[in-house]
Amino acid sequence: MDNSFPLSGFGSAALHAGHQQDPMYAHVTPIYASSTFVYDEAEQGMRRFSGEEEGYIYSRWGNPNFTEAEKKIAALEAFGLKDKNGNPLQLKALLHASGMAALSTLMMGNLKQGDKILSHYSLYSGLEELITKILPPFGVQSIITDLRDLNKAEQAIKENPEIKLMHLETPANPTLQCVDIEALTKLAKTKNILVSVDNTFATPYLQQPFRFGVDFVFHSTTKFLNGHGTAIGGVLIGNDIEKMKAGITKTHRILGGNSNPFDAFLLTQGLKTLELRMQRHCSNAITVADFLANHAAIEKVNYNGLTTHPDHAVAKKQMKHPGAMMSFELKKGKQGGIDFMNKLKMCICTVSLGTAETILSHPASMTHYHIPKEEKEKYGITDGLIRLSVGLENVEDILGDFNQALS
Numbered sequence: 001m002d003n004s005f006p007l008s009g010f011g012s013a014a015l016h017a018g019h020q021q022d023p024m025y026a027h028v029t030p031i032y033a034s035s036t037f038v039y040d041e042a043e044q045g046m047r048r049f050s051g052e053e054e055g056y057i058y059s060r061w062g063n064p065n066f067t068e069a070e071k072k073i074a075a076l077e078a079f080g081l082k083d084k085n086g087n088p089l090q091l092k093a094l095l096h097a098s099g100m101a102a103l104s105t106l107m108m109g110n111l112k113q114g115d116k117i118l119s120h121y122s123l124y125s126g127l128e129e130l131i132t133k134i135l136p137p138f139g140v141q142s143i144i145t146d147l148r149d150l151n152k153a154e155q156a157i158k159e160n161p162e163i164k165l166m167h168l169e170t171p172a173n174p175t176l177q178c179v180d181i182e183a184l185t186k187l188a189k190t191k192n193i194l195v196s197v198d199n200t201f202a203t204p205y206l207q208q209p210f211r212f213g214v215d216f217v218f219h220s221t222t223k224f225l226n227g228h229g230t231a232i233g234g235v236l237i238g239n240d241i242e243k244m245k246a247g248i249t250k251t252h253r254i255l256g257g258n259s260n261p262f263d264a265f266l267l268t269q270g271l272k273t274l275e276l277r278m279q280r281h282c283s284n285a286i287t288v289a290d291f292l293a294n295h296a297a298i299e300k301v302n303y304n305g306l307t308t309h310p311d312h313a314v315a316k317k318q319m320k321h322p323g324a325m326m327s328f329e330l331k332k333g334k335q336g337g338i339d340f341m342n343k344l345k346m347c348i349c350t351v352s353l354g355t356a357e358t359i360l361s362h363p364a365s366m367t368h369y370h371i372p373k374e375e376k377e378k379y380g381i382t383d384g385l386i387r388l389s390v391g392l393e394n395v396e397d398i399l400g401d402f403n404q405a406l407s
């Protein structure tokens with residue numbers, strides 16, 4: 001594509017952004033399965049190492065398949081946004097081997113001994129373990145509170161001047177709680193606290209946190225961005241280009257959580273259809289949420305699109321659509337949930353989310369199994385809770401399968 005052509009739609013950007021003409025004229029960027037890259041002459045290698053000349057060196061440091069996915073994701077997170085001077089917002093993304101690898105770069109690249117992280121209590125369990133078990137022996141502590149209450153956030157910041165990073169996950173896993181990105185970022189900026197947002201559940205199609213002045217956005221690309229459940233991956237995107245190119249890139253390269261050409265290739269193919277997939281995921285999800293909310297066997301549905309969800313207003317303010325994730329409880333509790341999942345004939349019982357197929361999991365015994373029961377219940381993760389990622393099937397089939405499994 002001629003880069004001077006102004007793409008007016010998110011779907012077009014998802015297809016074309018980040019693509020570079022292949023030197024062999026392949027239409028789709030081939031998989032560059034090469035650990036290292038060669039130079040025309042030794043001096044060129046030296047110029048590449050010193051940064052004087054752009055070019056690939058070694059695939060832990062960069063690879064054409066990573067670049068295509070990184071540029072596409074950065075273009076989508078920045079789509080339609082402007083910087084302080086009214087110019088198109090510039091972002092830099094770094095692709096990682098997994099979401100957890102990208103979160104590790106975020107923490108290790110920004111924090112030092114004595115610093116603290118402030119976060120909300122409904123969090124992806126791997127991150128919760130990273131900040132409460134892995135980081136404390138290195139002198140980095142966390143304060144986990146209810147960030148839906150701005151007074152609690154303000155109080156935590158006042159009492160802990162060591163807070164250097166506020167990490168938000170919204171909507172959060174698996175309760176679909178939402179925090180107010182704009183209000184919390186405003187508060188954090190009064191004390192120069194960095195703000196990062198886990199945008200995995202929403203994707204840039206539904207929510208663009210850089211609109212509110214956050215410093216970093218993170219995704220587990222394993223989920224909706226890949227969209228087909230074919231590769232693990234993570235991406236860290238930042239708006240301070242110099243910092244991303246220097247300290248954050250250094251941390252990423254040294255920790256070694258790089259992606260690989262095949263997974264990056266699969267991610268790029270998935271990203272191309274993000275807009276279309278999200279539209280179908282979302283329209284199916286609304287219908288499924290209404291069906292569940294009105295079914296006699298269901299006790300409770302957590303879905304931001306329902307006016308009964310406590311964070312409906314916040315979700316509406318910052319998201320284009322409430323998305324395709326929800327969780328629900330059956331009146332018959334845990335056993336009712338197990339019986340329901342075992343009776344499903346089309347929808348699939350597995351962890352993860354954002355795949356083309358509708359998938360369901362049981363957080364209390366799967367992703368959040370290590371958290372003590374009382375704590376889980378405090379966070380709304382009851383024994384009967386089922387997490388649902390609504391897929392791309394014809395919605396009548398999802399309803400039909402649920403209906404027969406609930407009867």
Ligand SMILES: Cc1ncc(COP(=O)(O)O)c(C=O)c1O
Binds near residue numbers: 098220221222234
């Ligand atoms: C919201 C969220 N953040 C982060 C992660 C971690 O990503 P990964 O499994 O790709 O390492 C997950 C994984 O389930 C997640 O759901």
